[in-house]
Amino acid sequence: MPVEFLQSLSEMQIIGGLTVLSLLIGGLIMAGGFVIAKIVKLLFYKYYAPTLPKDTAQNISKLIYYGIIVISFLGFTSSQGIDLSGIMVAGGIFAVVIGFATQSVVSNLISGVFLIIEKPAKHGDTIQLPDMDISGSLLDIGTFSSRIRKFDGTVIRIPNEKFFTSNIRSLTESTVRRAEAIVGISYNDDIETAITVIKKEILLNMPFVLRVPEPEFRVEELGDSSVNIQVLVWHPRDDWSQAQPILLTNIKRALDKTGIEIPFPQRVIWDAKK
Amino acid sequence: MSTDSEISFSNFGIYDVEDNLELTFPDSEIKFEKIGENAFSYFRKNSEGKIIEKMIPVKSNSIKIEVAPIRPLNHPARRTGYVFLKFDKDIYLSENSAASIFVHCPIEIGLFLIHDSNRESLDWITCNPLNSRFGLYGSPDTGTLCKYAEVSLATDYSDSIPYIEGVMKIVIENTLSTGQTVSKVIFPITDNSLYYDDSKAIIDGIKITLKKRAVVSVADVKTTLVETDWIKSPTWEDTTVGSSMEMGLE
Numbered sequence: 413m414p415v416e417f418l419q420s421l422s423e424m425q426i427i428g429g430l431t432v433l434s435l436l437i438g439g440l441i442m443a444g445g446f447v448i449a450k451i452v453k454l455l456f457y458k459y460y461a462p463t464l465p466k467d468t469a470q471n472i473s474k475l476i477y478y479g480i481i482v483i484s485f486l487g488f489t490s491s492q493g494i495d496l497s498g499i500m501v502a503g504g505i506f507a508v509v510i511g512f513a514t515q516s517v518v519s520n521l522i523s524g525v526f527l528i529i530e531k532p533a534k535h536g537d538t539i540q541l542p543d544m545d546i547s548g549s550l551l552d553i554g555t556f557s558s559r560i561r562k563f564d565g566t567v568i569r570i571p572n573e574k575f576f577t578s579n580i581r582s583l584t585e586s587t588v589r590r591a592e593a594i595v596g597i598s599y600n601d602d603i604e605t606a607i608t609v610i611k612k613e614i615l616l617n618m619p620f621v622l623r624v625p626e627p628e629f630r631v632e633e634l635g636d637s638s639v640n641i642q643v644l645v646w647h648p649r650d651d652w653s654q655a656q657p658i659l660l661t662n663i664k665r666a667l668d669k670t671g672i673e674i675p676f677p678q679r680v681i682w683d684a685k686k
Numbered sequence: 687m688s689t690d691s692e693i694s695f696s697n698f699g700i701y702d703v704e705d706n707l708e709l710t711f712p713d714s715e716i717k718f719e720k721i722g723e724n725a726f727s728y729f730r731k732n733s734e735g736k737i738i739e740k741m742i743p744v745k746s747n748s749i750k751i752e753v754a755p756i757r758p759l760n761h762p763a764r765r766t767g768y769v770f771l772k773f774d775k776d777i778y779l780s781e782n783s784a785a786s787i788f789v790h791c792p793i794e795i796g797l798f799l800i801h802d803s804n805r806e807s808l809d810w811i812t813c814n815p816l817n818s819r820f821g822l823y824g825s826p827d828t829g830t831l832c833k834y835a836e837v838s839l840a841t842d843y844s845d846s847i848p849y850i851e852g853v854m855k856i857v858i859e860n861t862l863s864t865g866q867t868v869s870k871v872i873f874p875i876t877d878n879s880l881y882y883d884d885s886k887a888i889i890d891g892i893k894i895t896l897k898k899r900a901v902v903s904v905a906d907v908k909t910t911l912v913e914t915d916w917i918k919s920p921t922w923e924d925t926t927v928g929s930s931m932e933m934g935l936e
Contacts, residue, residue: 586827616816619762623834624770624821648765648820648831 430492438488445484449477466535470552471528516573520556523572527553532580540581544570547583588622588646591656595663596638598673603631603639606672613666614645620654622646637678695849698755698882699917700800704748711795711849712813718751732811740809742799752805754919755852755880755887756796758833761812767876770821770832775839776869779860779896787858788840790851792817792833793880793887796922805920813849823872832872843888843914852880852887857910860896862903868894873907881916888912 421433453473461469511518533539533550539560540547548562558575561567583589597606607629614627621627628644643663647655667674696709703726709716713733721727721741726749728740742749759767771789779785794812798805812818821834840846840853860866871894878890891910896903 587824587829587831588822588826590826615819619815619819621819622822623819624772624823646822646826650765651763654762 434492438491441487441491442484445481445487448484449480452480453477467528467531467553470535474555516571517556520572523576524553524555524558527558527572527576533582537585538583540583541570541575541578542581543578544574546570583652584649586649589649589652591645591647591652591659593643593656593659593663594632594640595643595660595667596635596640596674597667598675599639601639601672603641605670606641606667609666609670609672610641610643610663613662613669614643614659617662617665618645618655618658620647620651622648638675695885696753697884698753698795698887698919699884701751701753702748703751707751709753711811713815714811714813716797716811718749723747728808730809730811733813733815738809742808750800751808752798752800752920754796754798754917755793755849755882756810756919756922757875757878757880758792758794758812758818758835759875760794760810760922761815761818765820766831766833767874768823768830768832768872769875770823770834770870770872772821772834772836772870773839773868774836776867777858778865778867779858780865781863782861784857784859787856788842788845788853789837789856790840790845790847791837791854791889792835792850793852793889794818794922795849796919798920798922807920807923810922814851830872833875843912844886846886846888848885852889854878854889855891855910855912857891857893858896859894862896862898866896866903868896868905871905871907873909877909879911879921880919881912881914882919883916887919888914888916 418433421436422431424432426432426435453476456473456476457469461473464472535550535552537550538548539550541560546560546562546568548560548568551559551561551567553572553575557569557571559567559569595610597603611627611629614621615623622645625646630642630644631639632642633640643659645655645659664674693710695711701707701709703718703720705720707718715729715731717727717729719727719729724744724747726742726744728738728742730738758769769791771791773789777785777787792814794810796810797808799808800806817835819834821832822829823832824830837851843853843855846853856871858868871892873892875889878892880890881888890912893908893910895906895908897906898904
């Protein structure tokens with residue numbers, strides 16, 4: 413019975429020499445190819461990827477996955493008796509047409525290749541694209557686009573061409589980073605005393621601030637209402653959240669304890685008639 | 687109101703916990719309590735008011751704990767294996783001379799759960815959090831992040847400051863043809879073992895050789911083992927990282 417059924421399928425011609433049976437076999441080859449590609453990719457991720465850098469592992473897994481799919485596609489075409497040499501000849505002209513039509517796609521693809529070769533940032537690096545006002549952790553550099561997880565938890569996809577031509581600021585390349593804050597004190601208060609108390613408070617309450625180099629203090633400006641002091645502290649690169657967001661809190665606490673005033677904007681008005 | 691000098695602190699060593707155990711260290715309290723037939727609770731409060739609580743399921747009716755000094759790498763967070771010791775007084779060595787000094791080196795305290803002959807890292811504390819900070823040796827982009835401490839000279843191994851600072855022997859040899867001033871030493875402390883006796887600790891030493899390499903003068907630092915009958919501390923390993931939960935396939 414099944415033999416008869418298959419025979420009937422092989423007699424049902426769709427177009428040219430293409431029968432339903434050969435199409436079914438081709439479909440099975442392609443489906444098998446997808447399943448094998450998926451399994452090999454999973455096995456690679458489970459057993460080999462942990463020993464490799466993340467971006468290298470991703471690139472190899474993509475190579476394996478698409479390689480198996482291409483091989484199964486070639487198996488599919490040969491099972492259908494399709495002669496690819498004819499397509500190759502037509503392909504030259506077709507490629508020019510496709511090239512014009514998909515200029516941005518090709519540009520993204522080539523940019524992706526250059527990004528993989530140049531490696532301006534690695535998987536997991538915290539980066540900033542100042543031109544696009546994007547900051548976050550680089551998830552991956554894909555074939556056509558790259559993905560960044562922003563600090564608010566959302567993921568943004570950036571076409572590789574834009575990513576490649578942007579300024580990329582790496583926030584995790586250096587061993588340490590610097591946090592900065594500016595505070596204004598009253599003209600009546602002593603600058604040296606303010607610096608001493610701020611430094612003491614920082615070294616006491618901010619364990620991630622480096623002792624070497626020491627916190628640095630610069631009188632930034634003699635402003636309209638206050639003497640503005642810039643405070644610069646270094647911290648381990650991964651501990652930004654333990655320095656920058658709490659720096660001003662500690663500065664204010666230090667000044668409050670000592671009674672040093674942080675003045676509001678003031679303007680002295682002279683009455684010329686008096 | 688009691689002061690530190692009136693409180694008797696717990697010593698380093700091995701403790702059998704059958705019911706309850708309370709350990710007291712400067713600015714830190716630790717409690718083990720039996721909460722069931724085969725379970726103990728662990729409670730720790732430090733000087734910053736931070737509380738850590740854990741439950742320890744066990745197979746037997748009791749547990750064994752070892753309290754021992756460990757390398758000063760965990761507070762405020764483990765970021766490096768290097769230590770930057772800044773001497774309170776510079777050491778001057780004339781040409782082709784050598785000196786042997788003892789210095790105080792900060793320590794932390796590790797708590798280990800003893801299983802057969804294995805020591806499992808349970809928790810750690812620091813009794814001197816204000817002197818536990820980071821420092822950078824080198825430039826911000828290529829420098830080495832270190833645990834930084836300003837240290838004073840010690841008289842000998844018995845000069846250890848209980849729970850806070852161990853004693854380390856440093857041998858400095860100047861093979862250069864000019865006198866040199868040494869004010870700091872930076873080295874990976876991960877190769878140095880610690881040893882304890884009651885509440886005191888000593889650390890494997892280092893040998894610094896000031897020598898010429900090509901046209902530059904360098905300081906070559908090597909670990910030297912201490913010969914002592916004090917008890918060797920287990921190595922603290924951070925078990926909170928390095929393991930992952932598999933949530934199924936992709």
